[in-house]
Amino acid sequence: MTELIQVKLLPMEEADRNQFILDNQEAFRYGALEEFGVRDEHFEDGEEIISRRSIEECMDRKGAEIYRIILQEEKVGGVVLQINAETKHNELALFFILPAAHSKGIGQAAWKAIERQHPETKVWETCTPYFEKRNIHFYVNRCGFHIVEFFHSKHPDPNAPDECSKEDAGGGGMFRFEKVMKV
Numbered sequence: 444m445t446e447l448i449q450v451k452l453l454p455m456e457e458a459d460r461n462q463f464i465l466d467n468q469e470a471f472r473y474g475a476l477e478e479f480g481v482r483d484e485h486f487e488d489g490e491e492i493i494s495r496r497s498i499e500e501c502m503d504r505k506g507a508e509i510y511r512i513i514l515q516e517e518k519v520g521g522v523v524l525q526i527n528a529e530t531k532h533n534e535l536a537l538f539f540i541l542p543a544a545h546s547k548g549i550g551q552a553a554w555k556a557i558e559r560q561h562p563e564t565k566v567w568e569t570c571t572p573y574f575e576k577r578n579i580h581f582y583v584n585r586c587g588f589h590i591v592e593f594f595h596s597k598h599p600d601p602n603a604p605d606e607c608s609k610e611d612a613g614g615g616g617m618f619r620f621e622k623v624m625k626v
Contacts, residue, residue, distance in 0.1 A: 448552040452510040470539035519544040535569035588620035
């Protein structure tokens with residue numbers, strides 16, 4: 444039996460903002476390079492699969508909660524949550540584990556900590572690119588999400604219609620996931 448991993452979610456300190464962004468880009472780049480190798484047509488701004496601007500937009504949105512995932516006093520990942528206290532439909536806007544910490548149960552432990560931190564949540568929502576098999580497995584098989592929609596050029600995300608226009612240039616689509624919580 445696997446030992447239960449204990450992680451902490453600590454609010455990101457402003458002095459850590461730049462490193463948080465760089466770590467997020469490293470984790471996303473790792474996933475893209477693992478899938479596609481050294482090809483750059485999937486990258487947003489030359490070398491990054493997710494641009495600094497995209498990350499900062501998530502971080503700066505009203506209602507965003509930003510946490511570092513800590514394991515044994517070491518920063519091993521991060522998360523940006525979008526919390527809607529009115530509807531209790533919350534979003535996992537960004538979630539990453541640094542590549543050196545993959546496949547150790549840290550992501551699942553962090554997700555459980557997020558759920559404990561927000562027991563009022565009725566529905567969690569998140570998205571991931573179509574090529575991120577690792578993320579799809581994680582959300583569906585480890586965290587209990589369900590795929591509810593696939594965004595692509597013929598069915599763009601109404602909240603980000605330009606994202607799927609990149610598909611024709613080698614971009615692709617995005618899966619949208621939901622997890623309905625038991626009340």
